Amino acid sequence: MLSIVKTISLFGIVGSIIEVQVDISAGIPNWEMVGMLDKSIQESKERIKIAIKNSGIRIPSKKISINLAPAEIRKEGTSFDLAIAVGILQNLGVVQAENEEVVYIGEISYDGAVKSVNGILPMCLEAKKLGIKKVYVPYENIKEATLVKDLEIIGIKTLKNIIEKSNLVILKNNQKIKENEFNIDMSEVIGQEKVKRALEISAAGEHSIILVGSPGVGKTMLAKRAITIFPELSYEETLEVMKINSILGNIKDSLEISRPFIEINPNITLNAFIGGGRYPMPGAVSLANLGILFMDEFPEFDRNKINLLKNILDTKCIKLDRVSGSAIYPSKFVLIAAMNPCPCGYYASNIKECICSKNKIKNYLSKIGKAILDRIDLQVNVKKVDYKLISKTQVCEKSKDIKARVKQARKIQIERYKKDGILTNSELNSNQIKKYCVLDKETTEFIKELYIKMGLSVRSYNNILKVSRTIADLNYKENIDIQCIAEAIQYRSLEKLYKEGM
Numbered sequence: 152m153l154s155i156v157k158t159i160s161l162f163g164i165v166g167s168i169i170e171v172q173v174d175i176s177a178g179i180p181n182w183e184m185v186g187m188l189d190k191s192i193q194e195s196k197e198r199i200k201i202a203i204k205n206s207g208i209r210i211p212s213k214k215i216s217i218n219l220a221p222a223e224i225r226k227e228g229t230s231f232d233l234a235i236a237v238g239i240l241q242n243l244g245v246v247q248a249e250n251e252e253v254v255y256i257g258e259i260s261y262d263g264a265v266k267s268v269n270g271i272l273p274m275c276l277e278a279k280k281l282g283i284k285k286v287y288v289p290y291e292n293i294k295e296a297t298l299v300k301d302l303e304i305i306g307i308k309t310l311k312n313i314i315e316k317s318n319l320v321i322l323k324n325n326q327k328i329k330e331n332e333f334n335i336d337m338s339e340v341i342g343q344e345k346v347k348r349a350l351e352i353s354a355a356g357e358h359s360i361i362l363v364g365s366p367g368v369g370k371t372m373l374a375k376r377a378i379t380i381f382p383e384l385s386y387e388e389t390l391e392v393m394k395i396n397s398i399l400g401n402i403k404d405s406l407e408i409s410r411p412f413i414e415i416n417p418n419i420t421l422n423a424f425i426g427g428g429r430y431p432m433p434g435a436v437s438l439a440n441l442g443i444l445f446m447d448e449f450p451e452f453d454r455n456k457i458n459l460l461k462n463i464l465d466t467k468c469i470k471l472d473r474v475s476g477s478a479i480y481p482s483k484f485v486l487i488a489a490m491n492p493c494p495c496g497y498y499a500s501n502i503k504e505c506i507c508s509k510n511k512i513k514n515y516l517s518k519i520g521k522a523i524l525d526r527i528d529l530q531v532n533v534k535k536v537d538y539k540l541i542s543k544t545q546v547c548e549k550s551k552d553i554k555a556r557v558k559q560a561r562k563i564q565i566e567r568y569k570k571d572g573i574l575t576n577s578e579l580n581s582n583q584i585k586k587y588c589v590l591d592k593e594t595t596e597f598i599k600e601l602y603i604k605m606g607l608s609v610r611s612y613n614n615i616l617k618v619s620r621t622i623a624d625l626n627y628k629e630n631i632d633i634q635c636i637a638e639a640i641q642y643r644s645l646e647k648l649y650k651e652g653m
């Protein structure tokens with residue numbers, strides 16, 4: 152007799168239904184499992200056998216054949232255990248098959264306990280997408296699973312729960328996600344009004360930004376607080392962020408979440424940066440999805456990583472190729488890069504004299520490369536704050552007030568681009584720039600002059616227009632005017648540094 156039980160496999164964030172086909176027949180006692188299985192699944196035989204025995208069920212001495220279909224999907228991990236066990240139990244008549252489309256997910260231990268697995272949230276989301284109505288999950292994963300709307304979730308602690316139909320915890324979507332409040336605030340940074348304004352523009356239009364300044368001027372402090380002026384996560388965004396964390400097993404029982412801020416330095420391994428492993432897991436660029444990726448000491452990142460970054464900024468995802476296929480993870484983030492202006496750190500600073508030769512500075516700057524700089528819309532100098540400002544008891548604007556403006560500007564953009572499939576100004580392509588960044592005659596003359604005088608590339612010209620569009624949105628202006636352009640042009644400080652006699 153053949154019995155069929157379904158489970159789900161995940162490759163990247165894409166799920167596929169896997170059929171566990173179990174046949175038990177007379178013959179030499181043997182247990183055979185096929186279907187492009189990784190070693191980890193082959194090893195589950197022993198676990199499942201002992202777990203069934205310890206759940207009070209005797210497996211007859213017969214020939215047990217198990218096929219995991221479709222064969223072309225590589226299967227890995229321990230999440231198939233439960234479905235295989237249920238398949239055997241159904242075949243033995245111990246468990247009845249259900250009438251509706253059901254999926255079983257979970258690892259099983261010797262004593263029959265059903266243990267938590269990583270990736271429950273994306274698996275349940277995919278199961279729903281594939282038409283499944285009901286999912287059995289490890290009890291420990293139940294909260295995460297019930298974040299998925301309109302899916303019946305049944306949490307089980309042991310195999311016995313299924314055999315005896317007892318202690319099944321049935322939940323429907325009723326979980327509230329708690330968005331953490333940040334314990335830092337932009338108002339803690341004294342002065343730096345121009346940088347704060349640039350960060351506001353960056354948050355409003357999702358523009359990437361580079362902060363250039365000497366050691367100790369507060370680049371990191373500012374970057375860390377940038378996330379506090381981003382809008383709150385929507386329900387869909389929360390699920391997106393949780394998905395990646397679910398795959399890595401990072402979801403806490405309290406279901407707390409914040410918009411991601413991921414800080415990395417040049418020593419990061421390639422695997423940790425883009426993701427990797429034989430079964431590709433997400434890396435920093437995907438953990439930063441829908442948040443900020445902060446890359447400190449930017450010129451020190453090796454060329455390979457910068458080239459990859461360039462592609463990621465263009466495609467907003469990362470493709471990890473393996474023999475068994477490509478795993479694609481989302482990587483849509485706002486890049487905040489930080490760097491010293493020169494190797495000694497004090498070129499053009501108000502702190503001390505730079506001791507670097509022109510050549511040394513030129514080499515240092517050339518490490519960044521024009522191609523990546525073209526993709527960073529805002530370039531800002533961060534200077535040391537004047538002592539007079541620090542000594543004064545100055546009241547600085549709170550994150551929540553800046554965030555209110557950012558949200559308003561985002562709303563304008565969402566409304567404007569609802570038919571274009573984009574959300575923010577940074578995503579405008581050259582045709583859309585022509586459509587949405589219309590300038591009057593006077594403003595056109597103004598930018599034309601700048602284009603010639605500053606020797607702008609077409610890309611930087613477009614970047615200026617996109618940033619101007621965000622400035623106009625922040626200032627409730629329907630059209631970009633000279634003022635907007637004049638402000639946007641101020642955020643090209645690195646380009647200027649490149650040009651100044653280098």
Ligand SMILES: [Zn+2]
Pocket residue numbers: 493494495496497498505506507
């Ligand atoms: Zn120097």
